[in-house]
Amino acid sequence: MEPAQPAPATSNISVRRGEPLVVVEHVEKHFGDLHVLNDINTVVNRGEVVVVIGPSGSGKSTLCRAINRLETIDSGTISIDGIALPSEGAALARLRADVGMVFQSFNLFAHKTVLENVTLAPIRVKKRSRKEADAKAMELLDRVGVANQAKKMPAQLSGGQQQRVAIARSLAMNPKLILLDEPTSALDPEMINEVLDVMIGLAKDGMTMIVVTHEMGFARKAADRVLFMADGKIVEEATPAEFFDNPQSDRAKDFLSKILEH
């Protein structure tokens, strides 16, 4: 267990895990007249699970995508492991290798087998031998519970299985961080839990994760911290217990009451 450390200046949360891994400072982003990210400041520490929640259109996905430069920012800085995000070239490729990404839609390569989906990037980018990449991929597929599907094509798998393959693929490059953007929202209800269980397992193993999700049960169970966004701002940043049991802002109270109605 890491000793408690003082909170970084940009966060009002005491640090329970390792040192800062992702530092977001004064980030601004517009789409035309729309102010999508408005002075975003936060720190994600190594080994932390940060869940980003908030109403539709509040900027959650844009923040997630900005962190691995799938989206550019207008101003401010984002650094990962002490290095300010590069915007192009080999430095960007290295960043992408350090940051795994799991999207809402599974995005597996349809004409590659499950195994090939997981080995493709390590072979191409990290120049791993096929034997080494296969062994690592089988270990990861086993970890997410789909090793017996390795030779199949993605279309032969259920949505939940495909999303677990996507998680294995995101881990194959030994990332420092994984970003999961609504990883269960395209799934049938009975498959949601199997993916959440894999994510809870990763959290227990100490994987640093930023998760955009509407799954409040996951946030309560697995998050070290909740970021509540509304209108492009981080309105609250709190532990799950603080946020769910004692939300401070009217926006958060309103959001939670609507969610709990369902």
Ligand SMILES: Nc1ncnc2c1ncn2[C@@H]1O[C@H](COP(=O)(O)OP(=O)(O)OP(=O)(O)O)[C@@H](O)[C@H]1O
């Ligand atoms: N490429 C784009 N061009 C123009 N507007 C965009 C673009 N991407 C997102 N937006 C707009 O920016 C706002 C924030 O979008 P974002 O996807 O970050 O929200 P979100 O909080 O993730 O929403 P949801 O929960 O519905 O996925 C929305 O109003 C959206 O329509």
